[in-house]
Amino acid sequence: MAEKNKNALLDLKKRPGNHVCADCGKHDPDFAAYNIGIFICKECADIHKFLGRHISKVKSVKVDEWTDEEVEFMASNGNLIAKRKYERYVAPCYKKPGQRDYPILREQWIRAKYERKEFMDEKQQTYLLGRKEGFLWKRGKDDSRFQSRRFILDEEENVIKYYVDPSAKEPKAALKLSDINVTFCPDKIGNPNGMQISYMKDDVTRNLFVYSDDGQDIVDWFNAIRSAKFNRMKIENPGANKADLVDHLNTDYTKEGFLYKSGPRGKEAYKKRWFSLESKKLKYYSDPLDPHPKGEIYLGNKKDGYTTREGLPAGIHTHNGGFSFTLATPGRDYYLSAETEESRVDWMDILNKTVDPTLKN
Ligand SMILES: [Zn+2]
Structure with missing residues (x-):
């Protein structure tokens, strides 16, 4: 009996719309809000649970026991039907969260849909x-x-x-x-x-x-x-x-974090700076909350001389214990150092993608 219902749910998950989370689009969702009739991912299920059972009743597809009635309700609803109901009036400019978006966006999107029913009535x-x-x-x-x-x-x-x-x-x-x-x-x-x-x-x-x-x-x-x-x-x-x-309403930062940076001659002591990459602009600050950056580096294209290299040119002062790399631009080379090898690989990867459009995934 339990096995029959579990298999029925797994079949339902293969239906159009049900193979991704109804709220954030993540593939292969393992949970369901069984009073709404949607399949959702673990992260979204955690928010649903927080809303309370008067709004959303959550079960795991794989672990929990399901009754025939619950499975039937899932079968007669599903992600596409719920979307037509709960997302009827989502304005094009409204920022729907993806899996990697900020938690506040995901939480408020889910609350807006099922708690406030904001998209069922334009006036809200x-x-x-x-x-x-x-x-x-x-x-x-x-x-x-x-x-x-x-x-x-x-x-x-x-x-x-x-x-x-x-x-x-x-x-x-x-x-x-x-x-x-x-x-x-x-x-x-x-x-x-x-x-x-x-x-x-x-x-x-x-x-x-x-x-x-x-x-x-x-x-x-x-x-x-x-x-x-x-x-x-x-x-x-x-x-x-x-x-x-x-697509042009706002830009999230591609990457932010601390790096150490020497001066233009490569002889100066390394200073800890907060780097912030926004599209093709790399800004650095003394403190992440500074009103103005200390400097701004425009990242052009690789064919015009923008590139990164692991390590530093000969004669350039190194940062003890750091993981160095050079960011070359036509005007100047920047001597940088990350705190870990992983951070260096990450920064070089993202900077290379920024200057070389053929690397975009
Ligand atoms: Zn989700």
Whole structure:
């Protein structure tokens, strides 16, 4: 009996849509929310369990016992039917999480779908309205404390601005929406709801670090920024394909982490720096939360002289105990050192892929 139901479930998993997680797309999901009728992966199942059994009842496909009724419910529902119901009104600019996305995005996506049923009724998606207002904790530029600041996003004015004094007429800063990049940075600021807003000011990158006490609120801000940028892009590029525009709403960092770096002559002592790779720009900072980078390296193409080499040229000062490599650019060679062999391999691999499009996987 138990064996029959287990086999029936394994067969159901082969149906279109059921072979990937209903929430994040991971292959071969091993769990199911059996009151919703979907197959989901372990990571998403953990979030479902957290929502409570009044919303989602989770079982393992392989380990748990299943009743005939539960299997029948799975058979008459499944991932595709649930998607039509729970994802009916997902806006193109809404950031659906993949397997490797930040945990906050995955959690809020699952809550939005099944707890708030946000995509079954368009009216709930207030972040699509082109205006959002509220308080966020913002890190000071010159001191490391986070303080409550009033933020306003206005799509029509193409601006996101914040106020130190909530009743002040003039904002402390007003950033052009079309110029900003937004991404999550939970590890850097030590808060699961941490977000980084970057823009260029006087030709220099400026980073703002904010968080909200509420996970839904920070993801709403994130999607409100994406939605406003999307709507403005559509007006400015009337003929453009929507899917292409969606790809340009924000950029996550390809890789971030500490490396040691010597100076231009290769004689200088190595200093610990936080490196951050965003598309073809490699920035480095004294501290991960610095408002401005100490330097920015543009990564062009291999055929123009951009490349990496393991080790250092003869005569260049080495970093004791480090794992060295050279990043060559037409203007200058950068002498770098990773803390472990694994980190060196990782950095060289990702930098090589950045300068050589034929290596893209
Ligand atoms: Zn999943």
